[in-house]
Amino acid sequence: GAGVSQSPSNKVTEKGKDVELRCDPISGHTALYWYRQSLGQGLEFLIYFQGNSAPDKSGLPSDRFSAERTGGSVSTLTIQRTQQEDSAVYLCASSLVQGTGGNYGYTFGSGTRLTVV
Amino acid sequence: LAKTTQPISMDSYEGQEVNITCSHNNIATNDYITWYQQFPSQGPRFIIQGYKTKVTNEVASLFIPADRKSSTLSLPRVSLSDTAVYYCLPMNRDDKIIFGKGTRLHILP
Numbered sequence: 001g002a003g004v005s006q007s008p009s010n011k012v013t014e015k016g017k018d019v020e021l022r023c024d025p026i027s028g029h030t031a032l033y034w035y036r037q038s039l040g041q042g043l044e045f046l047i048y049f050q051g052n053s054a055p056d057k058s059g060l061p062s063d064r065f066s067a068e069r070t071g072g073s074v075s076t077l078t079i080q081r082t083q084q085e086d087s088a089v090y091l092c093a094s095s096l097v098q099g100t101g102g103n104y105g106y107t108f109g110s111g112t113r114l115t116v117v
Numbered sequence: 118l119a120k121t122t123q124p125i126s127m128d129s130y131e132g133q134e135v136n137i138t139c140s141h142n143n144i145a146t147n148d149y150i151t152w153y154q155q156f157p158s159q160g161p162r163f164i165i166q167g168y169k170t171k172v173t174n175e176v177a178s179l180f181i182p183a184d185r186k187s188s189t190l191s192l193p194r195v196s197l198s199d200t201a202v203y204y205c206l207p208m209n210r211d212d213k214i215i216f217g218k219g220t221r222l223h224i225l226p
Contacts, residue, residue, distance in 0.1 A: 004160075033213060042204075043161070043216035056213055091160045105151060106214070108160025 002026075004109035006092050012115045013082055021077040021112045025094030032075050033106065034067060035091045043091065049075060082116045089113050121205050126221040135192045137220050139205030142186050148207035150181055150188045155202045155219070165190070166208075200224045 005024040013019050025032050034046040045059040049069045060066070064082075069075040079086055093106040123139040141150070149168055153161040165172060167179045167188070178191040192199055204219040 035216070042218045045213055045215055048213045089158075093160070105163040105166060105208075106153075106161075108162070111158075111160055113158075 004092055004094050004107050006090075006109035006112050008112060009110065010113045010115075012117060015084060015116055016081055018078065018080045019082055019114065021079075021090050021114070023075045023077070023092030023094075023109060025073065025075070025092070026096075026107055027073075029094035029096050029107075030072065031095045032069060033093045033095075034075070034077050035093065036088045037091060037111070038088045046077070046090075079114075082114075084116045087114055087116045121207065121217050123203075123205050123217065123220045125218065126223065128223045128225060129195055130225050131196055132194055135195050135199070135222065135224075136189050137192075137203055137205075137222070138187060138189045140187045141205070141207050144185050144207045145209065147209045149209065150179065150185070151206045151208045151214075152177070152179065152188075152190045153204040153206065153216075155204065161204060161216070164203075195222075195224050197224050197226060 007022045011019055030051055032049040035043040036046055037043050047054055047060055047067050048056040051072045052069050064080045067077045089111040091108055091111045093108045095106045121139050121141045129135045149166050151166040152164045154164050155161040165174055165177050165179045167181050169181045169185055172179045180189045200223055202219040202221050204216050206214050208214050
């Protein structure tokens with residue numbers, strides 16, 4: 001697609017329920033990143049995919065959080081047994097990693113606003 | 118990963134030129150200096166990237182001295198719509214990028 005697409009755009013869920021957030025990166029982008037942004041705060045790194053593998057999961061805040069990527073394309077971030085502190089905007093970005101010459105820019109989606117009540 | 122320091126907030130008036138300086142003393146040789154802009158309720162948006170000297174595009178200019186330990190984003194003739202958070206990020210192809218708190222720029226009429 002033309003940009004990074006995230007769904008749903010908004011999600012309200014009850015505490016204790018599981019949620020799945022989806023990210024559809026730009027076609028051909030091999031790298032995919034998940035970030036979380038709480039109200040008024042900066043972006044918190046969660047996980048990074050290169051192709052289907054996740055060489056860096058260091059930002060996942062607990063074992064309730066997991067993510068996968070299939071076919072080198074779509075990624076799903078799953079939060080199990082949601083808690084109120086999980087409420088935030090979850091942002092996905094993709095990038096076309098190039099060998100030389102710079103332009104390592106990420107393209108971000110518009111995010112999923114998750115509210116746990 | 119290079120640590121960055123930039124002002125927490127800045128105010129300016131419409132029509133002025135705004136310069137936001139970021140320090141990155143331990144930038145790596147293969148890092149490019151990249152700036153992002155984020156409006157409320159949106160994901161960050163790439164503005165400009167450079168390695169050294171000066172880069173200019175339709176939105177901004179980026180000045181990087183020879184030692185590359187700092188960079189300055191210059192926004193010419195700002196308008197109210199330039200009110201946003203601006204992030205300075207050393208980036209390379211091998212590392213994830215870690216966003217700091219950025220600079221909250223507020224443009225006044």
